[in-house]
Amino acid sequence: MIYSAATADDHIIFQRIRSGLGVRFPARSTEIWMNESSxxxxxxxxxxxxxxxxxxRWIVSPGKKRYVEVPLTPAPEKKINNDSVAIQRAGWTYAPTYEWTVKETDQEAVxxxxxxxxxxxxxxxxYSSESVELWVAKSAPVNAALYNERVTAxxxxxxxxxxxxxxxTLKNRFIMRFVDKRQPPIAPETTYETKITKVETAAPPPMIYEVPDGFQRVNSVQELSN
Structure with a gap:
């Protein structure tokens, strides 16, 4: 199949770090190219x-040169709350339902x-609480609504x-950094921090929205690494 990409797409790289129990885990990076259709x-x-x-939707293993095709909109699954998992291990079933308050502040930063x-x-x-700091760009450098719908969510x-x-209105705001602090009832606080390290509009690499030629199609995600 032939696909002609847009001459200028949104390009974002973000870094995610998790910390808890006094341990700061290694950062993980994710790179994204996107346009209206891909x-x-x-x-x-x-x-x-x-x-x-x-x-x-294709999930591709570059190392194994394999890919699997999965539904673009899979059937919804029951969401498992991290707090609930920890509490169930202790013999108590609890899935918190948070009542949220969200407000803008006067704090600014670059x-x-x-x-x-x-x-x-x-x-x-x-029995638990969660606090999220969201640093949002004053002027969205890319299509924030599309990015939030297809990536942030x-x-x-x-x-x-x-x-x-x-x-x-948060759906139209581009988040450059967020810090999520979660305090379960019987477990230590866990912090998740995500920061955008690169955001631009640029020409994507050729054929990036295609499965590379010569890759083998398999029937399940598990087969990608076998």
Whole structure:
């Protein structure tokens, strides 16, 4: 199949760090190219290509030269809350439902080369709490609404839709950095930090939204690494 990419697409790289129990885990980077019809996302092991014009998603293993095709919109799965998992291990089933408050602040900072302002979200439940600091660009350097819909919603550790329900304009804001602090009832606080390290509009590499020639198609994600 022949696909002609746009001459200037959104290009974003972000770095994610998790810390807890006094341990700061190694940073992980994710690179994204995207336009109105396609998303290319490279994680630590696989590349995911989403083609909205074809209603297809490919998960690609560059190392094994294999790929699998999966539904672009899979059937919804029951969400497992991290707090719930920890508590169930202790013999107590609890999935917190947070009541969120979201507000803009007067705090400002330059992150990367983007002037940003701070939005703070506080989630409160019966036995746990969650606090999210969101540094949003004053002027979105890329298509923020599209990026949030296709990337942010699945990449953040908090419930993105819950925040949108309380603060709808957040869907059009580009988040340069967020810090998510989660305090479960019987486990230590865990912090997730994500920071944009590169954001630009540029010409993507040729044929980036295609499965490379010569790659073998397999039937499951598990077969990608076998």
């Amino acid at each position: 998303v290319w996302l490279k994680g630590s092991a696989y590349v995911t290509i989403e083609r909205y014009d074809l209603q297809k 992150i990367g080369d983007q002037p940003c302002m701070l939005i703070v979200a506080e989630g409160d439940a019966d 699945g990449a953040v550790d908090f419930d993105w839709q819950d925040l949108l329900n309380v603060f709808p």
